[in-house]
Amino acid sequence: MLEFDGLTRRFGAVVALDNLSFVVEAGQVFDFLGPNGAGKTTAMRAVFALIGIDSGVVRWNGVPVTSDARRKFGYMPEERGLYPGMRIGDQLIYIGRLHGMSTIDAHHATEAWLTRLGLADRARDKVESLSHGNQQRVQLTAALLHSPELLILDEPLAGLDPTGIDEIGAILVEQARAGCCVVFSSHQLDQVEDLCDSVIIIDHGRLVVTGRVDDLANSGARRLVVRIEGDRTGDWAHGVSNVTVSEVTGGEVRLILGEDVDTDDVLEAARRAGRVTEFVMQRRRMSEVFREALQ
Amino acid sequence: MKSVKFIAIIVLIIIVASLRVWRRRRRRAQASGPVHVARVPRRGFVTGDVALVMSRELRERIRGRFYLFGTAIILLVVAAAIVIPVIHRSKAQSENIGVVGTLPPATRSWMVTLAHDEGATARFVTVSTLAQVKTSLADGHIDFAVVGDRELVVNTLFSSSDVSTTASVVQAIATRLGDERALAAAHLSSQQAAVLARAGPLPIVALHHGATKGVNATSLIGVILIFIMLSQYNTWLLIGVxxxxxxxxxxxxxxxxxxxxxxxxxxLGIGLAALLQASVVVAFALILSKAVGSDVLHGTGPLEIIATLVWLVLGYSLYCWIYAAAGSMAERQDQVQSLALPLSLPLIAGYIVSLTSASAASPSLLLKIFAYIPFTAPFAMTVLVGFGAVAWWQFATSVAITLVTTYAVARLATGIYRRAILRTGSRVRLRDFRGS
Known part of the structure; x- marks a missing residue:
């Protein structure tokens, strides 16, 4: 269990972390959300003592994190970090060894992960010769190689194509199911919704909201998606009382319903505008949870 | 026959045991896979993380093209410095001496010796007349001619600044022939003449050992080697960080x-790469010098070699921390260049003062002072050792001062490194640490 307890960090007049406290249970995929400059990276770096904190403590399994404990953690920084001119295989073995693995274990783990990620034939190549996506895969391997108890990944999905996101997402879920505590940050809120068990949203270094994805999605105002043949604007909905148009995409109108709104009234209004081809109640998306939390 | 059987059995046992160990380790590694791996606890400072980082640095540096290419270039330069003088010496210039009349065998003998001393081989050509001398000189068949014991004839007169082999040989033979003629005119016996010919200056005995013999060539080469290596490897460190x-x-x-x-x-890794390169160069120079009979390293004793290597290690130990701390404050190549220049100033000052002093007959006062300043001692003390002008306790004192300074600098530098290495954006400056 990872525990942030009252973390505070100031950079001059800027407050990066403001008495931030939350807990991440082991075996979970935990998404760290927040606008740019909210303090996500600072909080993640605090776990590895890459940044000093003014007050507070980070605990792992109830004990303040030590350098020995950190050796069992895996880390993927926001700005990727590998030796550009070093061979991929050698580099991964080196990082594995730094995390306490024996040479032979590091060698075999490197082989196994590179094979899984389709990079087995590139082990003798230099990192700089790889594409962005493959460099990302190697960077993830560096964090996973030693089978960490805690995996902290800063924007691991940034710059990846949908296949890459699915591939890395599957690995993160698999790690969590194997007992690892997976914490990552991402701006692709709706894409990662299926990956995460829980999320935390912070802003200006302060906790805004945290909870399980299902709980957050099912809470708040109801969402209704309506599609009417030939309608591209959703203007018909503006006349329905206590209903707000959240977004209109390709003729699909997403509505936020007030507490006392009867869906039959909405359906009636829709029918008056044309032939209704879609009328579905939906959960809150993570992007909506995010936006509404920060409002 | 029994012993052969015994050895065969031992070899077989070793092979079987090795195979078993290898298979066991392989099985264990395969079983571990990417999920469950056994961690090796590493607590020691030198045997754990430090050794890992060091071996990576050493391996990557030695494998690099710059290292291999640089080592090859240095070895080529050293080989040229050793071999070219030997080739030049082995191709001794031939001096064709025209002889008008007769020359006694004893005279011919000392003429051969004199020519050899000047790096030439004397060859005598009989010339019957003065007219033939002129023709032979004009044609280049002879270099000069000895006409009885009267005179030497050359094509054109040598200037006083002419240092050619022919000019030197002509001058030496003319002087000796003049002496011989004077001795003959004095009617001395051959024994008396021989005694006079062997006359030499009296030995000068000093009451105290002075340092007036000039610096040893090995120390001079050592200073150049130290400068090149400190500049190169500290820059590597700066750029690497x-x-x-x-x-x-x-x-x-x-x-x-x-x-x-x-x-x-x-x-440590980069330092070992430097030491390895220096050792290879020194060993190569000594072996090649011995093999080709070069006298470039003539008189080289273990003291000069050890002193050079000691000061290379001490110099690197001191400067490496400063360069590493500076590297942690930079983030771009242009920032590195602006940092490298001020850092190299004490290196350059120590090098120039030491090199200038090395060409003098005795060590200067500035050199002696520099020998106790840690930042210039690697050069100055090496030259003082070359002069033979340093007692063991002076050497030890300089080493002690450098070690103490290195410790203080290392502590300061690691503090700067720790604070600066993770700070990105604009270049970190020393004043940023004030009060932190």
Whole structure:
């Protein structure tokens, strides 16, 4: 269990972390959300003592994190970090060894992960010769190689194509199911919704909201998606009382319903505008949870 | 026959045991896979993380093209410095001496000796007349002619500044022939003449050992080697630390290793690469010099070689921390260049003063002072050793001062490194640490 307890960090007049406290249970995929400059990276770096904190403590399994404990953690920084001119295989073995693995274990783990990620034939190549996506895969391997108890990944999905996101997402879920505590940050809120068990949203270094994805999605105002043949604007909905148009995409109108709104009234209004081809109640998306939390 | 059987059995046992160990380790590694791996606890400072970082640095540096190419270039230069003089010496110039009349065998003998002393081989050509002398000189068949004991004839008169072999041989033979003629005119016996011919200056005995013999060539080469290596390897360190920072790999490393261990491993690895290169160069020079019979390293004693290597190690130990700290403050190549210049000033000052003093007959006062300043001692003390102008306790004192300074500098530098290495954006300046 990872525990942030009252973390505070100031950079001059800027407050990066403001008495931030939350807990991440082991075996979970935990998404760290927040606008740019909210303090996500600072909080993640605090776990590895890459940044000093003014007050507070980070605990792992109830004990303040030590350098020995950190050796069992895996880390993927926001700005990727590998030796550009070093061979991929050698580099991964080196990082594995730094995390306490024996040479032979590091060698075999490197082989196994590179094979899984389709990079087995590139082990003798230099990192700089790889594409962005493959460099990302190697960077993830560096964090996973030693089978960490805690995996902290800063924007691991940034710059990846949908296949890459699915591939890395599957690995993160698999790690969590194997007992690892997976914490990552991402701006692709709706894409990662299926990956995460829980999320935390912070802003200006302060906790805004945290909870399980299902709980957050099912809470708040109801969402209704309506599609009417030939309608591209959703203007018909503006006349329905206590209903707000959240977004209109390709003729699909997403509505936020007030507490006392009867869906039959909405359906009636829709029918008056044309032939209704879609009328579905939906959960809150993570992007909506995010936006509404920060409002 | 029994012993052969015994050896065969032992070899078989070793092979079987090795195979079993290998298979067991392989099975264990395969069983571990990427999910469950056994961790090796590493607590020691030198045997754990430091050794890992050090071996990576050493391996990557030695494998690099710059290292291999640089070593090859240095070895080529050293080989040229040793072999070219030997080739030049072996191709001794031939001096064709025209002889008008007769020359006694004894005279011919000392003429051969004199010519050899000047690096030439004397060959005598009989010339019957003066007219033939002129023709032979004009044609180049002879270099000069000895006409009885009266005169030497040359094509054109040598200037006083002419240092050619022919001019030297002509001058030496003319002087000796003049002496011989004077001795003959004095009607001395051959024994008396021989005694006079062997006359030499009296030995000068000093009451105290002075340092007036000039610096040993080995120490001079050592100073040049130290300067090249300190400049090269400290710059590598500066750029290496900067690259780790700019490529952000530093965050991945520091997530697992403490900064002081990472830095220690890095300076040790690059230092070992430097020492290895220096050792290869020194060993190559000594072996080649011995093989071709070169006198470039003539008189080289173990003291000069050891002193050079000691000061190379001490110099690197001192400067490496400063360069590493500076590297942690930079993030781009242009920032590295602006940092490298002021850092290299004490290196250059020590090098120039030592090199200038080395060409003098005795060590200057400035050189003696520089020998006790840690930043210039690697050059100055090496030259003082070459002069033979340093007692063991003076050497030890300088080493002690340098070691104490190195300790203080290392502590300061690791503090700067720890604070600066993770700070990105604009270049970190020393004043940023004030009060932190």
């Amino acid at each position: 900067m690259e780790e920072k700019s490529s952000r790999v530093i965050e991945v490393l520091l997530a697992a290793v403490r900064p002081v261990k990472l830095l220690s491993g890095k300076v």
